[in-house]
Amino acid sequence: MLAPQVAAFMLALALAACTNFGLIEPKRVTLQGALSVEPGIAWNQLGTDVFGSQPHVLWTADGPLLNRLVFYAGVADGKALVASGARGERPPPFRATMSATEVMELFEATLIRLFQAKAVTARGLRPLNFGGAPGFRFEISYVGPDELERDGLAAGSVHFDKLYLIYFEGTRLYHFDKYLNEVERIVASARIL
Numbered sequence: 001m002l003a004p005q006v007a008a009f010m011l012a013l014a015l016a017a018c019t020n021f022g023l024i025e026p027k028r029v030t031l032q033g034a035l036s037v038e039p040g041i042a043w044n045q046l047g048t049d050v051f052g053s054q055p056h057v058l059w060t061a062d063g064p065l066l067n068r069l070v071f072y073a074g075v076a077d078g079k080a081l082v083a084s085g086a087r088g089e090r091p092p093p094f095r096a097t098m099s100a101t102e103v104m105e106l107f108e109a110t111l112i113r114l115f116q117a118k119a120v121t122a123r124g125l126r127p128l129n130f131g132g133a134p135g136f137r138f139e140i141s142y143v144g145p146d147e148l149e150r151d152g153l154a155a156g157s158v159h160f161d162k163l164y165l166i167y168f169e170g171t172r173l174y175h176f177d178k179y180l181n182e183v184e185r186i187v188a189s190a191r192i193l
Helices: 004-018 100-115 175-189
Strands: 022-024 029-031 035-037 043-047 056-060 067-076 118-130 133-143 149-159 162-171
Touching: 035 067, 035 175, 067 175, 100 118, 100 133, 100 149, 100 162, 118 149, 133 162, 149 175, 162 175
Parallel strands: none
Antiparallel strands: 022 043, 029 035, 043 056, 056 067, 067 162, 118 133, 133 149, 149 162
16 A cells, blocks of 8 residues: 555656646747747746636746636637636636627636636726737736635737637736736737737
């Protein structure tokens, strides 16, 4: 019989082997053949289907519990941003006819379901040229189940009936502000393909 520490270590190794990690260099990158961006620093890519749903990619600089940069590259009409919520409930779907306000509300509802977020506040919705198309931007903050306060920003566009969205979040105490300028650069560099 394995000691509990050895069993836990073997489980951690098995889970790490199932995750697709990769280094993203600071140069133009194409994501899912639908969106390209140009980071100014190196990021770690954790996979292309982390949430088991739509075409998206997850990057992090310091680990996904501290900060995460998520690219939704062409969410189709009728599809949810994530496969299922924390308790297995079905998340609300994206609709191609959604206004920017409705996309912000959809994202807010998705955070609540996916991350069991509480005290969620979305604010500051405004127009933005995103990837060469009319788009929007908003900020969001919430408290996660670990009781850490997180801030985030989302920028995107509904273009040809698909949702293109870049979302960054980090811990309020340090990681959000640390990478905010870099994320602003990435958002400004976005191109819908």
